[in-house]
Amino acid sequence: MLSEATVLSSSYGHYEGSGRSITASTWQRPKSHGDFLLLAGTIGLLVIGWIMVYSSSAIIAWDNYHNPYLFLKRHSFHLIIALMAMALAIKFDYLSIRRLTYPLLALSLLLLLAVLVSPWGKEAGGARRWLALGTLSFQPSELSKLTLIIYLAHSLTKKMGRLKEFTYGYLPNFIIIGLFCALILLQPDLGTALFLLMIGCLLCFIAGTPLSYLFYAALFCLPFIILALFKAEFRRQRLSVFLNPWNDPLNNGYQITQSFLALGSGGLWGMGLGQGRQKLFYLPDPHTDFVFSIIGEELGFIGVLGIIFLLGLLVWRGFRTAFRLPDIYGQLLATGIILSIAIQSSINLGVVVGLLPIKGLPFPFISLGGTSLLVNMVGIGILWNMSKQI
Amino acid sequence: MRAKFFKSGDLEGLKARITFVRISFCLLLALIVLRLWELQIINYDKYKSLSENNRIRNVIVNGPRGIIYDRHKAVIVTNRPSFNLTLTPEDVQDLKFILSLCQNRLDLTPAEIEKKIKFSYLEKDIILKRDIAHADLAFIEEHKLDLPGIGLQIEPLRNYIYGPLASHVVGYVGEINEKQLQVHKNSHTSFYRLGDLTGQYGLEKELEGFLRGNKGERLVEVDSLGRELKLLKKEVLRPSNNLVLTIDLELQRFIEDVFKDKSGAVVVLNPNNGEVLALVSHPAFDPNLFSGGISQQNWVNLISNRTKPLQNRVIQGQYSPGSVFKIIIATAGLESGVITPATRFYCPGYFPFGGRAFQCWRERGHGSVDIHKALVESCNVFFYNVGARLGIDRIAKYASLYGLGNPVGIGLTNEKGGIVPSNIWKKEVLGQKWYPGETISVSIGQGYISVTPLQLATMISAVANGGKVYKPLLVKRIESPDGRIIKEFNPQLIRTISLQPSTLAIIRKGLWGVVNAPGGTGSKAQAPGIEAAGKTGTAQIVGLSKGGGEKGPEHLKTHAWFVAFAPVDHPQIAMAILAEHSGKGGAAAAPFAGKVIEFYFKPRVIPATQVEAKRE
DSSP states (O other): OOOHHHHHHHHTTOTTSOHHHHHTTTOOOOOOOOOHHHHHHHHHHHHHHHHHHHHHHHHHHHHHHSOTTHHHHHHHHHHHHHHHHHHHHHHSOHHHHGGGHHHHHHHHHHHHHHHHHSTTEEEETTEEEEEEETTEEEOHHHHHHHHHHHHHHHHHHHHTTOTTOIIIIIHHHHHHHHHHHHHHHTTTOHHHHHHHHHHHHHHHHHHTOOHHHHHHHHHHHHHHHHHHHHHSHHHHHHHHHHHOGGGSTTTTTHHHHHHHHHHHHHTTTOSOTTOOSTTTTTSSSTTTTTHHHHHHHHHHHHHHHHHHHHHHHHHHHHHHHHHHOSSHHHHHHHHHHHHHHHHHHHHHHHHHTTSSOOOOOOOTTTSSOHHHHHHHHHHHHHHHHHHTTO | OHHHHTOTTOHHHHHHHHHHHHHHHHHHHHHHHHHHHIIIIITHHHHHHHHHTOOEEEEEEEOOOOOEEOTTOOEEEEEEEEEEEEEOGGGOSOHHHHHHHHHHHHOOOHHHHHHHHHTTOTTOOEEEESSOOHHHHHHHHHTGGGOTTEEEEEEEEEEETTTTTTHHHHOEEEEOOHHHHHHHTTSSSOOOOTTOEEEEEHHHHHTHHHHSOOEEEEEEEEOTTSOEEEEEEEOOOOOOOEEEESOOHHHHHHHHHHTTTOOEEEEEEOTTTOBEEEEEEESOOOTHHHHTOOOHHHHHHHHHOTTOTTSOHHHHOOBOOGGGGHHHHHHHHHHTTSOOTTOOEEESSEEEETTEEEEOSSTTOOEEEOHHHHHHHTOHHHHHHHHHHHOHHHHHHHHHHTTTTSOOOOSOTTOOOOBOOOHHHIIIIIOOOOOHHHHHHHHTTOTTOBBOHHHHHHHHHHHHHTSEEEEOBSEEEEEOTTSOEEEEOOOEEEEEOOOOHHHHHHHHHHHHHHHHSTTOTTGGGOBTTBOOEEEEEEEOSSOGGGTTSTTSOGGGSOEEEEEEEESSSSOOEEEEEEETTOOOHHHHTHHHHHHHHHHHHSOOOOOHHHHHHHHO
16 A cells, blocks of 8 residues: 555645546555444444434423323434435545535525525424425535535645645635535524534644634624524523523523433433433423433433444544545544544533533434434445545 | 554555554544443443432423404403313322312313323323313312322413404414324424424414414423422413404404304495405304314314304305396496486386296386396396396406406405306206296396305495405504504405496496485485485395295295495495395395494594504
């Protein structure tokens, strides 16, 4: 196998193309079966998620619809669609994704606009986040996570070596990131907007954008974030609740303190699958954003460690793939995808254990939520395809 | 390595920076594991006991449904507070005692309650009985301390102030069923829960989306016996939207009062815009029976009742129109040139056709008859002649133009369309050829033809207003609680029948004669001071020979029809009246028309409160 340095030096000065297009004629890519540990981590999380969505939603589904299997059925349906999408993504050479960058960018922005202005945009709980067609609904902000990663991987590869040039290497990327954040902030969805900002900055940092530029970006965003915080009463309250949840356990601190109670009463071994009490109308959203609390209650510290192990395995192996890819584009794309999963899960974990203020981000592969599952599974499919090519 | 992390644009640094992020993530996970260790292992006892003493309940509160007003903003349907008896199985200490108590005082069998507990899924509150009586309420309040697990819940219930009044229009509410829940299951905001009340019939059902009550949450702290200790948080519920109907409450009440011994239908329209001023279907039912969940006994009584009180006869009853149909034959005859105003036929009391004699209602005959006399005296033979010359398809064309044969579209579920027979209809539905003799029966509104009272009211409105067929309107507007108009329903013209002015003039003159000329069949519809026009009709159930005459059994007696509009010059109301099994239209239905017209045009005092409302 060619050493990394050779590939890089042979492509130095030709950043316009992908690494492979230069070396393809001289270098035969070795065939591999793909990274089974990556897949094992994913499947493990999916199986636990499938069981826990049922355990945590059955009572709510029974109470509201007299059908305990309702959310399980919905989740299973999403799962089948997502698995099919993943299978498709595996067959798709990751390098040809690059050709789709701009169409995908246009599509995502269009869908985000459609959510805000078209009659198909659907409001729920005070935010317009869904596009609804009949009984199917879709969350474009989830798609834009993947789109932004694909775009940045492409753009940063193209501009590699000129990232220090403010107007060429820096500004265009941040305008795109800002555009996504702005459209999502209008829904309003501060959590997803901050997530996009975070992953955007991290990818730029990894590609080599000077830290001072990232600092400017943070400085530029700060007033908007403060404005967003202080425009909505509930966000300020969330912040103060985060600082001291036990001050106000009945109103704003309710969800987080109930989450502590769920986790805490699980102990080492948990109360047993299906035995949790907090999902009985005490803890809100037990099957979506707070499914991890129910896992902690029913499966205990041991179960929680298992989930974190699977997550760690998945992310570690994902980075390994990123590391071993021969081309810069592939490295950035793989890093972006794996970072997206890593950041979403750590934010969700951070919120549930009270290390971060309450923010509605689902736990990848486990929480109920169709679009999120679909997009993450496509990401895993792309990673799997990459891992076959190293 | 460290130096390479932050060296921007350095390709060597790329991998170093990826490694940096990778390690950071692992450290983050380690931090989370530490925090979980603290929560789950170190503080296990604390959280375990906190969780066991978790006595905070989140109770969903249902808000009141919208108010329904009549056209002058007099209240027809409102809400009243009611008390539900609830059981929280988790808190029950002596179930046997509670079971025996419920059996003795509330007529609830232990089996019934045990079934409810079984289906309730753990510790959710179960509603044992909705809307309990005052005496029971006092008893429970008094003995609350001895009855852990038993609770009371306040819920606004539907109050139909006038009981059965306009029950077929406003409808009723009932507990949502599983099929209805399924419809909502895919939506992101699942509004309904099992046990919620929802509109099940009439406007309550059709406009459920506007009328349904808002929901709120109440956070309460309970003691170890499940009794509420204090209210922690309560949402203020916004009232729901209100309906303003086109119904005139006083007219509706008056008609229901004079019609109370009859079974049948009365519908009164404003012919100039299609607004429904009164819609009466008798016998009716009391929607209050449904408000708190209808008892099995009451439900069985309602659906097994042979007089079918749940059927809205105005839109679902399909009857032969009888002689009322002669208005359509007259229109078709004059418009297609089969007859002129001067055409005369001789009536000997029968009409020979195809080897059979079709009878006129007057055995000795009407002599020489023109169109005017034929309408006034309702001569069958004249119309047999016209019908035979028209043929069934031309009759069908004009009947359809007047709105027969299809639901008119009043906006209530299960409106029927009646039948307008034609050559094609018979071939398609019965697979048979049309016989000319059948046309003769249709000419006087018998045979295959069938109509709903609403269709005849729409038809007579069109005669009154110069040929305009309006869609009947029940709702004027939907208002927000602060009186803002959310939706307004404007008159909807379905079609204008293009008729020669002379045709309508002749028919209107004939209909005036029915009520006002000597020998007119509808003279009993006369009202003092107001000149009305109308047409009688008598729908046979079976032939005279089979017992359909005056002296035959009740259920075989003819239906009496009367359609009318008034005043003749500038019509303001139009109506169709159907009295089932009551005999002849002129004797059994026309008098009601007279009373309705007299009442409607009599100067009325509108109560002060309603004047206030009007001014707003």
